[in-house]
Amino acid sequence: MALTITVEGMTCGHCEATVEEALQAVSGVTEATADREAEEATVTGDADAASLVQAVEDAGYTAHA
Numbered sequence: 001m002a003l004t005i006t007v008e009g010m011t012c013g014h015c016e017a018t019v020e021e022a023l024q025a026v027s028g029v030t031e032a033t034a035d036r037e038a039e040e041a042t043v044t045g046d047a048d049a050a051s052l053v054q055a056v057e058d059a060g061y062t063a064h065a
Contacts, residue, residue, distance in 0.1 A: 002044050005052055008062040010036035015061070022059035026051050 007019055016034040019041055023032035028047035035041070041063075043052055049065035056063035 006064040
């Protein structure tokens with residue numbers, strides 16, 4: 001399953017990498033990509049949206065499912 005969440009606050013490539021790493025650490029995630037210009041991250045796997053949002057927020061960004 002693929003899920004796209006809104007991520008606010010990414011301003012550079014390092015931000016994208018930080019968000020991707022945070023999402024990939026969530027159990028059930030098989031792939032995660034972040035796009036600062038679109039202000040979103042797309043996740044493949046079977047993780048629930050609440051866990052993904054929490055992981056992004058724990059990394060210092062604002063997220064919405």
